[in-house]
Amino acid sequence: MTTELLLALGIPAAYLVVSTLLLVQRPQTLPPLLQRLSTRRAIAWNTMVGLSIGVGHCDGH
Structure with missing residues (x-):
């Protein structure tokens, strides 16, 4: 779980x-x-x- 959290937060922050x-x-x-x-x-x-909220809520459901 730590690796996934690091990837989920680290990649967007680095970008x-x-x-x-x-x-x-x-x-x-x-x-x-x-x-x-x-x-x-x-x-x-x-x-x-607005874009980040919209993209964040697009989970495919």
Whole structure:
């Protein structure tokens, strides 16, 4: 169970850290849609929270 928990939490956390570091280093390379969203912090935040909730509840049932 410990291995599964480590994988379930570690992989998304590592992906989040790596992708955040890449975006911070190169903010000018964002696609136009993401650049527009990044100027409106509340919209980007709410969109990402909504997506993660939606993806988290898709368990195939």
